[in-house]
Amino acid sequence: KPAPNDLSAFWMPFTANRQFKKAPRMFVSADGMFYKTDDGRDVLDGTAGLWCCNAGHNRPKIVEAIRQQAGELDYAPAFQMGHPKAFELASAVRDMAPEPFEHVFFTNSGSESVETALKIALAYHRARGEGQRTRLIGRERGYHGVNFGGISVGGIVNNRKFFGSLLTGVDHLPATHLPENAMTRGQPEHGAWLAEELEAICTLHGPENIAAVIVEPMAGSTGVLLPPKGYLEKLREICTKHGILLIFDEVITGFGRLGSSFAAEHFGVMPDLITTAKGLTNGVIPMGAVLATAEIHDAFMTGPEHMIELFHGYTYSGNPIASAAGLATLQTYREEGLFERAAELAPYWEDGLHALADCPHVIDIRNMGLIGAIELEPIAGAPTKRAFQAFLNAYDKGCLIRTTGDIIALSPPLIIEKSHIDQLFGTLRDVLTALD
Ligand code: PMP
Numbered sequence: 525k526p527a528p529n530d531l532s533a534f535w536m537p538f539t540a541n542r543q544f545k546k547a548p549r550m551f552v553s554a555d556g557m558f559y560k561t562d563d564g565r566d567v568l569d570g571t572a573g574l575w576c577c578n579a580g581h582n583r584p585k586i587v588e589a590i591r592q593q594a595g596e597l598d599y600a601p602a603f604q605m606g607h608p609k610a611f612e613l614a615s616a617v618r619d620m621a622p623e624p625f626e627h628v629f630f631t632n633s634g635s636e637s638v639e640t641a642l643k644i645a646l647a648y649h650r651a652r653g654e655g656q657r658t659r660l661i662g663r664e665r666g667y668h669g670v671n672f673g674g675i676s677v678g679g680i681v682n683n684r685k686f687f688g689s690l691l692t693g694v695d696h697l698p699a700t701h702l703p704e705n706a707m708t709r710g711q712p713e714h715g716a717w718l719a720e721e722l723e724a725i726c727t728l729h730g731p732e733n734i735a736a737v738i739v740e741p742m743a744g745s746t747g748v749l750l751p752p753k754g755y756l757e758k759l760r761e762i763c764t765k766h767g768i769l770l771i772f773d774e775v776i777t778g779f780g781r782l783g784s785s786f787a788a789e790h791f792g793v794m795p796d797l798i799t800t801a802k803g804l805t806n807g808v809i810p811m812g813a814v815l816a817t818a819e820i821h822d823a824f825m826t827g828p829e830h831m832i833e834l835f836h837g838y839t840y841s842g843n844p845i846a847s848a849a850g851l852a853t854l855q856t857y858r859e860e861g862l863f864e865r866a867a868e869l870a871p872y873w874e875d876g877l878h879a880l881a882d883c884p885h886v887i888d889i890r891n892m893g894l895i896g897a898i899e900l901e902p903i904a905g906a907p908t909k910r911a912f913q914a915f916l917n918a919y920d921k922g923c924l925i926r927t928t929g930d931i932i933a934l935s936p937p938l939i940i941e942k943s944h945i946d947q948l949f950g951t952l953r954d955v956l957t958a959l960d
Contacts, residue, residue: 549919554581557937557944559924567919570948571926572937575744575776576807579856580937586808586852593848602841610842613850617804617813620785620854624794627821629814630842634775634801635669637812638738641797642673643836644816645736645769651823654767657735658693661725661768665699665746666739668773668799677738680746695725697739701749706888707881708750709874715752722762731766736797741787744776747931748890748897756793763796769820770795775812779803780857780938782893783867790893796820806853811846862938866894872942876949877934883956885910894940898932898952903960910959917955923948 531548550562557580559567572578579586593609600607614628629644631637642660649657662668662677669675675684676691679699684690698718705712726734741756743749763770772795777787779800784790786798797820801812840846857863870893877896878889888899900910911927918925925948926933932952936944 556580556582557940566922568923568944568947568951570918570924570934570936572935573807574802574926575781575935576802578780578803578938579806579853579860579862580939583806583852583856585856586806586849589848589852590809590845593845597844599843599845602837602839602843607844607847609844609847609851613842613847613854614813616851616854617800617815620779620857621798621815622786622789622794624817625798625815626818627816629816630838630847631801631812631814632810632838632840632846633669633812634773634799635671635674636838637775637799637801637814638668638674638677638773639671640814640836641771641773641799642677642736642738644797644814644820645771647836648769648820648823649735654732656733657768659729659734660691660694661697661722661734661737662694663697663699663739663743665701665743665749666696666773667743667745668738668740669775693729693733695729697721697725697737699746699749700743700751700755702752705750705752707878708890709878710892711750712752716754716758718752719755719758719762722759726762726766726768731768734766734768736769736771737763738771738773740773740776741791741793742777742782742892742895744895744935745928745933747899747928748892748895748933750890750892751791756791760793760795769797771797771799773799775799775801776895776935780863780866781895781935783870784863804853805846805849806856808853809846809849810840811843811850857938860939866938869940869942869945870894873945876945880949880952880956883953885959886956894936894938896934898934898956900930900932900956900959902930913959914952914955917958918951921951921955923951925952 551559552562553560557569617628631640660677662679664679666679668678676694679696698721700718702715704714772788774786782790788794798815804813805811873894874891877891881889885900887901890897903909908929911930911932915925915927
């Protein structure tokens with residue numbers, strides 16, 4: 525048996541953590557904008573955890589709500605019984621959502637929200653007598669979690685290469701990334717035509733066989749790829765024309781990141797389903813939700829085969845403690861006006877971010893709301909190395925950033941102050957200037 529303090533039992537996920545294996549870097553506490561490390565240092569959170577702690581860390585109201593709920597009702601069997609907090613949270617989410625979204629289905633993560641939305645899309649068509657609509661369309665460089673549906677529609681080849689039996693009948697639109705848009709502030713001008721590829725896929729397979737298109741309105745974890753102006757509108761138009769459902773995966777963009785509740789509002793384009801997670805509970809307790817229009821909900825609930833189609837749910841769907849955390853989170857967003865705050869700070873954020881354009885190795889900078897990306901020129905033969913070095917150096921200098929490939933991604937809690945923004949970009953300037 526290894527010694528009790530041996531750390532090898534925990535199989536940490538994903539690349540950055542794996543590199544820490546020999547000497548794991550650990551956070552032991554957090555407060556507001558800062559993490560505390562096990563060697564007693566404060567680290568400014570430039571990533572809201574993993575794009576999730578939108579209200580910052582260890583917010584007393586959320587902590588207290590969890591404490592209270594745990595002492596009152598710990599669990600209610602999801603398939604047999606309701607409990608008040610889940611209903612209250614569903615109403616609160618609906619109040620925050622754009623108008624057509626009247627129904628909320630709870631899950632426990634972004635990946636589960638994606639699987640749920642894909643199943644709802646297929647069941648919707650079947651309930652309406654269009655059971656042949658089974659094909660799904662995702663997008664290259666789209667990220668939709670790590671479960672089978674999500675990696676099938678997702679556009680990251682590395683995430684699917686070990687798994688032969690993915691969903692069949694899936695096509696991918698091209699990524700919304702064009703070199704001529706480099707260094708654009710906000711939404712790029714060029715590239716609405718990329719959405720036309722959807723017509724080409726429809727022609728290839730017959731639009732009557734396609735169930736849904738799923739895209740992140742703004743691709744987050746593959747490097748902050750913004751939709752060109754007119755792109756989402758075009759996708760919406762083609763989907764409507766052919767009776768295809770449009771799903772926005774708002775696991776990152778939902779709950780204020782772009783300065784509005786959801787990206788659908790920000791871009792003024794309404795999908796048929798929205799997937800969420802992360803910011804719903806401020807990242808504190810695992811929870812996700814799928815938002816559906818009344819039309820979809822009603823077809824799903826009353827279709828001729830609904831007893832077969834309906835079975836879907838998780839043991840922990842809308843569990844009381846997560847629901848209490850979600851309610852306190854949404855209250856915090858509202859009371860502190862955090863989405864408005866994100867919108868107000870966005871120009872300051874944009875200026876600070878784009879001021880880094882003259883740093884060595886920077887080949888693109890992208891931003892929207894309180895999200896940003898700095899793309900670095902990769903070292904020949906050693907992709908990801910330069911950005912990962914930036915990550916380590918920033919950490920040593922007291923700032924948490926995230927990297928994906930050779931892209932630095934930033935998404936601070938929405939409680940960030942201008943002084944923190946200065947600290948983050950000041951540190952990044954030092955880090956980038958010192959890179960090989
Ligand atoms: N969809 C998107 C757009 C995401 O960004 C993520 C997580 N980064 C997921 C789905 C998966 O969420 P989870 O890790 O909670 O399963």
